Amino acid sequence: MSQITEVQGNKLSGVFQHPAVLGALQQRLNGLVGKPSSYIADLPADVKRRVDALRNFQDKHSELEAKFREEVLALEKKYLTQHQPLYDQRAKIVSGDVEPTDAEAHREPEEDDDEEEEKVRLTFNRGVVYPGLPTFFILFRTLIMSNRKNQKTASKPSDKATKGIPEFWLTALKTNSAISEFITERDEEALKALVNIKYAYLPDNPGFKLEFFFSENEFFSNTKLEKTYFLINSPDTSYGDVVYDHAEGTKIEWKEDKDLSVTVEVKTQRHKTTNKTRTVKKTVPAPTFFSFFNPPKPPTEDDEDVDEDIDSKLEMDYEIGELIKEKIIPHAVDWFTGKALQYEDDDEYDEFDEDEFDGGDDEDDDDEEGGAGADGEKPAECKQQ
Amino acid sequence: MSQITEVQGNKLSGVFQHPAVLGALQQRLNGLVGKPSSYIADLPADVKRRVDALRNFQDKHSELEAKFREEVLALEKKYLTQHQPLYDQRAKIVSGDVEPTDAEAHREPEEDDDEEEEKVRLTFNRGVVYPGLPTFFILFRTLIMSNRKNQKTASKPSDKATKGIPEFWLTALKTNSAISEFITERDEEALKALVNIKYAYLPDNPGFKLEFFFSENEFFSNTKLEKTYFLINSPDTSYGDVVYDHAEGTKIEWKEDKDLSVTVEVKTQRHKTTNKTRTVKKTVPAPTFFSFFNPPKPPTEDDEDVDEDIDSKLEMDYEIGELIKEKIIPHAVDWFTGKALQYEDDDEYDEFDEDEFDGGDDEDDDDEEGGAGADGEKPAECKQQ
Numbered sequence: 117m118s119q120i121t122e123v124q125g126n127k128l129s130g131v132f133q134h135p136a137v138l139g140a141l142q143q144r145l146n147g148l149v150g151k152p153s154s155y156i157a158d159l160p161a162d163v164k165r166r167v168d169a170l171r172n173f174q175d176k177h178s179e180l181e182a183k184f185r186e187e188v189l190a191l192e193k194k195y196l197t198q199h200q201p202l203y204d205q206r207a208k209i210v211s212g213d214v215e216p217t218d219a220e221a222h223r224e225p226e227e228d229d230d231e232e233e234e235k236v237r238l239t240f241n242r243g244v245v246y247p248g249l250p251t252f253f254i255l256f257r258t259l260i261m262s263n264r265k266n267q268k269t270a271s272k273p274s275d276k277a278t279k280g281i282p283e284f285w286l287t288a289l290k291t292n293s294a295i296s297e298f299i300t301e302r303d304e305e306a307l308k309a310l311v312n313i314k315y316a317y318l319p320d321n322p323g324f325k326l327e328f329f330f331s332e333n334e335f336f337s338n339t340k341l342e343k344t345y346f347l348i349n350s351p352d353t354s355y356g357d358v359v360y361d362h363a364e365g366t367k368i369e370w371k372e373d374k375d376l377s378v379t380v381e382v383k384t385q386r387h388k389t390t391n392k393t394r395t396v397k398k399t400v401p402a403p404t405f406f407s408f409f410n411p412p413k414p415p416t417e418d419d420e421d422v423d424e425d426i427d428s429k430l431e432m433d434y435e436i437g438e439l440i441k442e443k444i445i446p447h448a449v450d451w452f453t454g455k456a457l458q459y460e461d462d463d464e465y466d467e468f469d470e471d472e473f474d475g476g477d478d479e480d481d482d483d484e485e486g487g488a489g490a491d492g493e494k495p496a497e498c499k500q501q
Numbered sequence: 502m503s504q505i506t507e508v509q510g511n512k513l514s515g516v517f518q519h520p521a522v523l524g525a526l527q528q529r530l531n532g533l534v535g536k537p538s539s540y541i542a543d544l545p546a547d548v549k550r551r552v553d554a555l556r557n558f559q560d561k562h563s564e565l566e567a568k569f570r571e572e573v574l575a576l577e578k579k580y581l582t583q584h585q586p587l588y589d590q591r592a593k594i595v596s597g598d599v600e601p602t603d604a605e606a607h608r609e610p611e612e613d614d615d616e617e618e619e620k621v622r623l624t625f626n627r628g629v630v631y632p633g634l635p636t637f638f639i640l641f642r643t644l645i646m647s648n649r650k651n652q653k654t655a656s657k658p659s660d661k662a663t664k665g666i667p668e669f670w671l672t673a674l675k676t677n678s679a680i681s682e683f684i685t686e687r688d689e690e691a692l693k694a695l696v697n698i699k700y701a702y703l704p705d706n707p708g709f710k711l712e713f714f715f716s717e718n719e720f721f722s723n724t725k726l727e728k729t730y731f732l733i734n735s736p737d738t739s740y741g742d743v744v745y746d747h748a749e750g751t752k753i754e755w756k757e758d759k760d761l762s763v764t765v766e767v768k769t770q771r772h773k774t775t776n777k778t779r780t781v782k783k784t785v786p787a788p789t790f791f792s793f794f795n796p797p798k799p800p801t802e803d804d805e806d807v808d809e810d811i812d813s814k815l816e817m818d819y820e821i822g823e824l825i826k827e828k829i830i831p832h833a834v835d836w837f838t839g840k841a842l843q844y845e846d847d848d849e850y851d852e853f854d855e856d857e858f859d860g861g862d863d864e865d866d867d868d869e870e871g872g873a874g875a876d877g878e879k880p881a882e883c884k885q886q
Contacts, residue, residue: 156838160663166594167666168608169601170834173587177831184580188573195569202558209551216554223553281551446562449555453541 182349185322185358193317199446206448207312211331212280281452285310288444288451295405295436295444302376303405309333313448315441322358323347326440335376337369341409345437360434365409376404408436567734570707570743578702584831591833592697596716597665666837670695673829673836680790680821680829687761688790694718698833700826707743708732711825720761722754726794730822745819750794761789793821 156167208214286307290296299307312329325344330336346361373380378399386393412429415422423429443456450456541552593599671692675681684692697714710729715721731746758765763784771778797814800807808814828841835841 163663163666165606166601167834167838169594169606170591170666171608171838172605173591174832174834177584177587180580180583181831184576187576191569191572191576195565198565199562202562206555206558209554216551220557221550221554223556278545278548281548281555446566447559449552449559453552453556 189317189322196315196317203314203445207329210281210284211311283308284452285313285448288448291451291454291457292439292444294439298403298405298408298436300376300402300404302402306330306333306335306376307405309335313440313445315445318344318346321346322349323361324437324441326437334371335374336371338366341366341368341406343409343411343437345434360414360430362414363411363433363437365411368406368409375399376402376406377410378402408433574702574707581700581702588699588830592714595666595669596696668693669837670698670833673833676836676839676842677824677829679824683788683790683793683821685761685787685789687787691715691718691720691761692790694720698825698830700830703729703731706731707734708746709822709826711822719756720759721756723751726751726753726791728794728796728822730819745799745815747799748796748818748822750796753791753794760784761787761791762795763787793818 156164159167205214205220209216286299286304289307289310290299290304309330309332310328311331312327314327314329316325316327317323318325323345325342328341328343330339330341332339343363343365345363347358348361349358368375368377370376379402381398381400383396383398384393385396411433412423412426414430415426444451447456541549544552590599590605594601671684671689674692674695675684675689694715694717695713696716697712699712699714701710701712702708703710708730710727713726713728715724715726717724728748728750730748732743733746734743753760753762755761764787766783766785768781768783769778770781796818797808797811799815800811829836832841
């Protein structure tokens with residue numbers, strides 16, 4: 117009799133989810149909040165004594181929690197070894213090294229995601245379709261899907277020429293809106309050579325490593341680019357947690373004039389007295405997905421000039437890595453087909469520029485249908501700005 | 502050499518984290534997004550065949566994921582049985598039924614959260630203190646702590662009279678800003694009688710139950726109020742997840758004129774012809790924390806009038822329940838002392854009314870110090886409004 121509704125969240129990890137780099141903020145607060153210790157110190161002595169006992173119990177609790185996290189990590193490692201054969205089969209089919217057997221490729225029609233099945237699921241969910249539709253979301257998702265479709269149709273090769281599943285990982289990554297923001301047009305050419313992404317846990321650290329495998333391409337000579345996230349146990353044992361330490365990435369061996377992390381400006385200069393001309397090349401940093409392999413460095417205590425945005429840069433860098441590990445790799449085919457969009461939460465749309473749809477015009481507020489989706493997302497927070 | 506930064510997230514659950522009730526949105530989208538199936542149908546036949554094979558692998562992957570979630574839930578249950586003796590000891594000390602032994606109450610001074618220790622931790626974290634302090638957060642947290650302190654000092658009883666730890670759970674709940682929004686002044690009197698909160702897993706359902714225990718009080722006759730969240734496995738096996746089904750709460754047996762969910766307006770009326778007067782009582786619904794035990798109902802397919810906000814109400818109801826299970830119960834003493842505020846992410850401040858601090862005045866933008874904390878939270882999202 118009740119509607120079935122989705123419980124969000126990454127499904128694989130209970131330990132490293134939804135990270136944020138709050139260390140600096142916490143440290144700033146540590147010395148400045150209203151001194152909980154004096155609040156406690158003002159309690160009657162016998163009450164203070166009882167609170168101290170509870171704090172000791174809490175320390176024991178934290179030790180148990182640390183063991184729990186270790187057991188969850190062990191479970192994650194165990195399941196990765198079970199998932200890996202499926203990932204390996206997938207990689208061979210994507211690259212075209214192996215053709216699926218008829219049994220492997222056979223799919224019952226009723227299992228397919230065609231429109232009929234959507235209707236069946238709608239009924240099964242016993243849900244309600246409201247008259248006021250969130251046009252913003254529908255527009256956005258429709259645009260994504262139609263863009264993908266047009267692109268695919270335009271480059272559609274003849275059946276004979278197609279090896280494996282072309283642009284499988286590029287398409288999967290671009291379907292995730294958080295990741296697609298980092299992929300430039302120039303990046304797309306290079307990411308067509310991306311033939312697999314794997315992740316692995318580290319032997320001596322609770323972090324993880326991402327491995328991007330590339331076929332030969334005109335941009336760089338590396339066949340594998342790695343990104344490793346190192347985590348450590350929190351130094352505060354009484355509210356223990358696993359915390360971010362730092363990340364490392366492979367140095368990319370760019371081929372000549374193919375470095376996607378810069379653009380080259382060529383200028384012709386004429387010497388004032390000799391009147392000779394010469395060309396001057398100036399390299400300017402350019403945004404690229406491949407800066408993912410050159411992660412931001414957490415500030416050290418010796419740093420004089422600290423990037424004001426370093427916290428959010430570190431947080432974003434970790435979130436993209438976790439997203440690839442938790443969502444893209446485990447469900448890559450659903451990102452390729454677009455099915456994953458139906459199950460995603462809306463957090464990934466946070467950064468999306470709404471102006472492209474509603475012109476950022478506040479006068480449009482009476483257009484209730486058009487504004488409902490965007491405005492409804494985080495009403496309390498944004499309306500107070 | 503690197504700064505230690507906090508990785509956010511609930512630590513105990515890998516399965517039911519950060520829930521949101523998106524069913525209705527998904528259903529609205531299911532019939533309306535740009536038909537991924539036709540995008541796939543347009544692929545060359547041999548590529549389509551390979552994609553079908555990957556979809557079959559994905560189905561096998563989903564079966565493994567379901568087993569993983571079951572194992573994590575089993576782990577959570579196992580650890581709850583290990584945590585429970587600590588929770589039970591805590592409850593006896595909070596109620597005053599048991600005094601801690603000297604060994605239990607003994608705390609090394611260096612373990613305490615006094616200012617000295619904060620400085621040590623600051624050094625150990627090797628962090629950087631920026632000159633631009635997030636005044637908004639500091640103000641807010643300082644206000645919370647000083648309010649708590651004043652309140653405590655005002656009602657400070659003599660040592661002899663104090664039994665257990667008075668207002669332990671009320672203080673812990675109020676320290677969490679998301680929960681404190683639901684606690685009215687009238688609620689506080691009733692919540693002083695709250696002597697324990699427990700959670701338990703359900704025998705035949707992946708959900709959980711919260712149990713609130715009350716000492717005798719003037720408001721209601723129940724000694725235990727329960728709130729149970731029922732979850733079910735997603736009907737879509739190929740992107741399986743655990744989803745919210747519905748919640749149930751204990752009916753509160755309010756004592757006469759003590760129902761906190763209503764306010765009573767008394768009016769005197771005079772009969773026009775007889776000139777006699779009578780008093781009329783009118784009950785008006787009032788906001789109260791105790792509406793937590795009367796949860797919103799998910800709409801059924803037969804519902805004609807669906808509450809427009811039902812999705813966010815269901816989501817909020819689930820989030821409060823999960824917050825109590827994942828954060829308040831496991832670390833209650835840290836919420837009581839305020840220590841938990843130092844480790845919390847900032848999500849809980851989303852709903853906070855910033856106008857109380859900056860007057861909502863856009864002209865204050867040049868006051869960089871005052872605006873940094875609030876503006877920095879979700880910059881991309883809010884600046885586009």
